[in-house]
Amino acid sequence: MSPSHPVEPLFKRLHSLDVLSAEEEQAILDAAEGSTRFSASDDIVKEGDRPTRSALLSRGFAARYRLVEGGKRQITAIHVAGDFVDLHGFLLKEMDHSVAALGPCEIVAVPHRNLKRITERFPHLTRLLWLLTLIDGSIHREWLVGMGRLPAPAQAAHLICEIDLRLALVGLSRDHAFRFPATQTDLADTLGLSVVHVNRILQELRAEGLLRWQQQAVDILDFPRLAELAEFDARYLHLNSDPR
Amino acid sequence: MARYFFDIRDRDGFFADEAGLDLPDMDAAVAEARRALGEMVKDALRDGHEETIEILIRDGSDGPILLSISMASRDLKQAAEGGP
Numbered sequence: 001m002s003p004s005h006p007v008e009p010l011f012k013r014l015h016s017l018d019v020l021s022a023e024e025e026q027a028i029l030d031a032a033e034g035s036t037r038f039s040a041s042d043d044i045v046k047e048g049d050r051p052t053r054s055a056l057l058s059r060g061f062a063a064r065y066r067l068v069e070g071g072k073r074q075i076t077a078i079h080v081a082g083d084f085v086d087l088h089g090f091l092l093k094e095m096d097h098s099v100a101a102l103g104p105c106e107i108v109a110v111p112h113r114n115l116k117r118i119t120e121r122f123p124h125l126t127r128l129l130w131l132l133t134l135i136d137g138s139i140h141r142e143w144l145v146g147m148g149r150l151p152a153p154a155q156a157a158h159l160i161c162e163i164d165l166r167l168a169l170v171g172l173s174r175d176h177a178f179r180f181p182a183t184q185t186d187l188a189d190t191l192g193l194s195v196v197h198v199n200r201i202l203q204e205l206r207a208e209g210l211l212r213w214q215q216q217a218v219d220i221l222d223f224p225r226l227a228e229l230a231e232f233d234a235r236y237l238h239l240n241s242d243p244r
Numbered sequence: 245m246a247r248y249f250f251d252i253r254d255r256d257g258f259f260a261d262e263a264g265l266d267l268p269d270m271d272a273a274v275a276e277a278r279r280a281l282g283e284m285v286k287d288a289l290r291d292g293h294e295e296t297i298e299i300l301i302r303d304g305s306d307g308p309i310l311l312s313i314s315m316a317s318r319d320l321k322q323a324a325e326g327g328p
Contacts, residue, residue, distance in 0.1 A: 151287040184263065195265050196250040196280035196299065203259045 006035045006058035006108045009082030012170045014128050018244045024125040031114035032056065038101035040181065045086055045099045053109040055085045060105025061181060065189070066097050075190040076143075077136065078102065078163065078182075082170040084132050090115050103181025103216070127244050135238055142236045147192055150231065155191050156201045157230035160211065164220055165234055176220035248273040248303045254284065255295040270309065273301050277311050285313055 064077040146155045167173035188195040212219040247264040302308040
């Protein structure tokens, strides 16, 4: 398998959690279909859909979102390469939210019938996929805490710390520098804040020498100070490898 | 659509908006600024800051419009007694 195989980021993600056997890797390769590219803001799955395939994000970023009255959007999760974006749809059947490309991205489709076969034949791999959805849940909890209890600048700083560490797991952030195509509107919709306020917060983080953010390139200049401002504790990301 | 710029002045200083935001009209720009003010006031009140926050909305033709909100507390007993 070449290092550029679209499933490679998922392997990296799973390897960060536990040891993956060659048979388990092969089972994922056998389950995956071809990849599809999406442009920024394209919907990958829509609320109300009953997908028959789950999307595995092989490149770029995706966002889960809900639209509320007046067309306002709340992004409820950001996914990075290696995330099994809508593993949820496999069992939930009907989508209760949409998933869109956050910048250009590439998706590998995994038919639900193939996922079912994995759950029937590979109990350890099944637990790892289950674990991925549990970690999605712990990230939701952390965001809820941030939106409910953190001042807005801390909430923004928290998101930036999180994206950095999640990208590092799949080798896409080095020395706290990474590519992130989210616009200020995307950030505002993620943080539940106005774009004007988000702009003010980013200017403050820049002015304090905590980060640089130019043309989709984020460079965290002082991770410890940014994490302190954010009250960031990475425990909820479950970054450790353990037998599962 | 037109591009609106939102400059902010608060206790941390002046933050000029260089990016701007595309919005249908000045009413939408004022609504956006009011929302931002509300969020910033929330944090300022929580942190115990007494300050004035201003947002100056500017574009090519309309405005500029200035939105401003001040937070202050006063000890009414001291004031009634002619205190400071």
